[in-house]
Amino acid sequence: xxxxxxxxxxxxxxxxxxxxxxxxxxxxxxxxxxxxxxxxxxxxxxxxxxxxxxxxxxxxxxxxxxxxxxxxxxxxxxxxxxxxxxxxxxxxx
Numbered sequence: 001x002x003x004x005x006x007x008x009x010x011x012x013x014x015x016x017x018x019x020x021x022x023x024x025x026x027x028x029x030x031x032x033x034x035x036x037x038x039x040x041x042x043x044x045x046x047x048x049x050x051x052x053x054x055x056x057x058x059x060x061x062x063x064x065x066x067x068x069x070x071x072x073x074x075x076x077x078x079x080x081x082x083x084x085x086x087x088x089x090x091x092x093x
Contacts, residue, residue, distance in 0.1 A: 002056075006083070009055035012048040014041065019084040022058060022076045030072035049074060057083065 009015055014037055021036055022028055030046070037045055049072075052058045057080035061073045076084070 005055045006057065006079075009048075009051045009057060010083075012051045013044045015048050015052055016084070016087065018045070018048060018052065019057065019076065019080055020088070022074060023081060023084045023088070027073055027075045030074065033074065052080070056080075 017037065018033060021033055025032070030049070033049075034042060034045055049058065049060060053060050056077055059075050059077055063071045063073070065071055
């Protein structure tokens with residue numbers, strides 16, 4: 001069951017790129033991820049982040065700055081690090 005959830009999360013749009021960016025830069029904010037992927041992809045990126053969170057590959061802390069503004073802090077979990085690093089290692093050599 002857990003494997004199915006992880007595989008579904010990895011097949012979501014931009015999921016591998018999001019994991020790669022988090023591995024490369026450490027903790028990121030949502031707008032920093034969007035700067036790499038494209039701000040026009042906000043909805044797809046946000047949905048993928050929620051799916052990756054449900055799968056236990058990333059942690060998201062959302063802090064309310066004002067009624068309409070929220071600050072997202074996104075980090076890889078240990079499981080997320082292992083998966084993306086294994087994928088990077090298998091591709092690079």
